């Protein structure tokens with residue numbers, strides 16, 4: 099069994115060999131182009147009500163930096179927008195590049211951002227997360243672009259300060275009292291479409307909510323993410339960078355916008 103990754107021999111172009119759905123008709127990420135977006139005035143605003151006490155740990159799984167939350171009940175939830183009912187926050191993680199000029203998964207009018215933050219929520223009408231993963235309305239991901247700028251968002255510091263504790267694959271550290279909604283940009287304007295996990299198993303179970311307004315991070319903060327190693331501590335250090343999937347064909351999907 100050869101684990102998937104982002105290298106030439108196990109990267110996005112090879113994933114379909116073990117995960118055939120990677121060549122499906124509802125794959126993510128995609129290009130979001132103004133010309134093809136449909137303004138939907140019936141789209142509601144989305145709301146996140148997160149309990150800071152739900153935050154548990156931060157970990158390096160060799161593929162990304164992930165913060166895990168208690169999702170054993172409706173404790174931290176996302177609602178509204180294109181969603182029916184509440185979705186439980188389970189984890190957040192990042193995708194980033196090897197330099198500031200690329201790294202996001204979704205691309206907006208040809209613009210690649212330095213990175214992308216994904217907040218993953220699942221539909222509690224299903225008995226558990228892995229059951230939700232098999233349903234078209236099982237998962238909702240709130241995606242926020244990371245743009246490099248001079249005045250970084252101070253709220254990002256908390257996550258990046260923990261990076262030193264999880265430098266190598268498999269390392270985990272406590273991450274208590276954290277409300278990820280402090281990372282949100284001012285505007286809640288979003289695009290939404292139906293897609294998939296951007297990593298294997300590439301299940302087509304995600305209602306994507308992609309925020310128009312990026313959050314500003316510093317080049318040093320991006321360098322901090324790139325200082326993570328994709329290997330364990332007893333293995334050669336390999337920088338964890340370019341953990342993003344290229345955009346996939348949109349086919350016959352509509353991308354709706356909550357704004358004009």
Ligand SMILES: NS(=O)(=O)c1ccc(C(=O)NCC(F)(F)F)cc1
Nearest residue numbers: 216218231239294295296297298299
């Ligand atoms: N990058 S993404 O699309 O937000 C993304 C989010 C979550 C997972 C995930 O839980 N994979 C493990 C599972 F569920 F067993 F399949 C994969 C990708």
Ligand SMILES: [Zn+2]
Nearest residue numbers: 191193216296
């Ligand atoms: Zn992701």
